[in-house]
Amino acid sequence: MIKDFVKGIWRENPVFVQVLGMCPTLAVTTSLINGLSMGLATTFVLVASGLAISALRKLIPDQVRIASFMIIIASFVTVVKLLFEAHIPEISSQLGPYLPLIVTNCIILGRQEAFASKEPVGRSLLDSLGMGIGFVFALVVLGGVRELFYQGTIGGFEVLGSWYKSMVIMVQPAGAFISLSLLVALFHKLSGSE
Amino acid sequence: MGLFFIFVAIVLTQNFVLHYFLGICPFLGVSDEMEGAFGMGIATTFVMTLTAIITWNINTFILKAFNVEFLEYVSFILVIASLVQLVEMFLKKYLPELYETLGIYLPLITTNCAVLGLALFMVLREYNFVESAVFGFGAGVGFTLALVVMAGIRGEINEEDIPEPFRGTGITLLVAGLLALAFMGFSGLVPT
Numbered sequence: 001m002i003k004d005f006v007k008g009i010w011r012e013n014p015v016f017v018q019v020l021g022m023c024p025t026l027a028v029t030t031s032l033i034n035g036l037s038m039g040l041a042t043t044f045v046l047v048a049s050g051l052a053i054s055a056l057r058k059l060i061p062d063q064v065r066i067a068s069f070m071i072i073i074a075s076f077v078t079v080v081k082l083l084f085e086a087h088i089p090e091i092s093s094q095l096g097p098y099l100p101l102i103v104t105n106c107i108i109l110g111r112q113e114a115f116a117s118k119e120p121v122g123r124s125l126l127d128s129l130g131m132g133i134g135f136v137f138a139l140v141v142l143g144g145v146r147e148l149f150y151q152g153t154i155g156g157f158e159v160l161g162s163w164y165k166s167m168v169i170m171v172q173p174a175g176a177f178i179s180l181s182l183l184v185a186l187f188h189k190l191s192g193s194e
Numbered sequence: 195m196g197l198f199f200i201f202v203a204i205v206l207t208q209n210f211v212l213h214y215f216l217g218i219c220p221f222l223g224v225s226d227e228m229e230g231a232f233g234m235g236i237a238t239t240f241v242m243t244l245t246a247i248i249t250w251n252i253n254t255f256i257l258k259a260f261n262v263e264f265l266e267y268v269s270f271i272l273v274i275a276s277l278v279q280l281v282e283m284f285l286k287k288y289l290p291e292l293y294e295t296l297g298i299y300l301p302l303i304t305t306n307c308a309v310l311g312l313a314l315f316m317v318l319r320e321y322n323f324v325e326s327a328v329f330g331f332g333a334g335v336g337f338t339l340a341l342v343v344m345a346g347i348r349g350e351i352n353e354e355d356i357p358e359p360f361r362g363t364g365i366t367l368l369v370a371g372l373l374a375l376a377f378m379g380f381s382g383l384v385p386t
Contacts, residue, residue, distance in 0.1 A: 019363050022218035023307045066304070067275050074268040082264065097314040100267050104307035106219055173213055174378065177371030184367060185359040 008130030015138035035143025043132030050128035217308030231345035239334025246330025
């Protein structure tokens with residue numbers, strides 16, 4: 001049981017190891033807070049749809065399972081989008097179309113297909129929670145690194161001091177790709193895999 | 195902004211893959227060889243153009259007309275999934291040769307976030323019908339371009355001696371970063 005939970009955080013980390021869910025990972029991690037909110041929103045959808053699909057797994061016919069999964073996921077994403085718009089409108093507008101794009105995040109469909117559609121509710125809950133935390137971890141690290149090198153702050157707090165000249169490349173697409181590349185390499189080095 | 199600029203912007207300056215990070219999964223995964231990359235690109239362009247045309251109609255005549263815009267995501271993803279299925283069946287029956295070449299890539303397109311992203315951007319920017327069609331087609335062309343360029347570079351890189359931790363994902367992302375940097379050079383092409 002513990003294994004179901006822990007594997008998503010490090011050994012099978014969805015971003016660094018499985019290389020899934022790249023679109024939001026690269027697009028919204030211009031700052032730590034954006035990465036965190038995206039990660040939490042995705043985790044909510046992952047856990048909620050995992051529970052629903054795991055509970056309905058015997059009722060969904062095999063031929064139309066992908067379409068059914070997509071509808072369940074899209075419904076939960078709509079819930080998240082409306083909640084964000086109502087309670088944290090600034091973050092909602094910063095994330096823009098990437099918030100609804102959680103629907104096509106391959107981590108979510110991947111976990112439903114590989115785990116939730118076959119396993120009981122309890123194990124599925126642990127699995128999706130672990131994967132969600134792993135995703136949040138990756139987004140927060142990437143967002144933090146990019147924010148730090150962009151303007152010398154982490155989560156809005158000044159870290160490097162006023163001498164630091166901001167580096168615009170870090171919040172542009174090229175900076176996103178390059179920082180993630182370095183982080184993935186670092187992760188491989190640390191975990192000693194591959 | 196004229197149709198021409200919409201097209202140039204989405205192919206070069208605001209390329210879906212290198213500017214908006216949409217469709218990264220197939221970009222990193224499939225682009226190992228030139229032919230595969232090209233096939234995937236053509237199949238995706240086809241689906242994207244159709245998606246743009248159909249979702250525009252659904253959005254204008256159903257969702258907006260009946261004030262049920264909150265159903266946007268559910269209906270869009272349903273349209274895309276069924277469209278992919280439909281295209282697959284159509285090709286299998288009437289154009290078996292084309293199906294042979296594109297067949298294996300088609301199911302992957304449903305989870306390609308570039309297709310859903312296209313529909314969402316289209317609504318966000320309030321394009322009219324013709325603009326949407328051009329936008330959809332251009333997005334597909336841009337996606338194909340990125341995929342083919344990447345495939346060419348990866349073909350060369352695979353023969354080099356790459357430091358251990360960078361093998362696989364690391365080096366691919368690094369190349370993508372340099373490509374994004376190169377594509378920034380186009381940024382003056384479209385007046386804002």
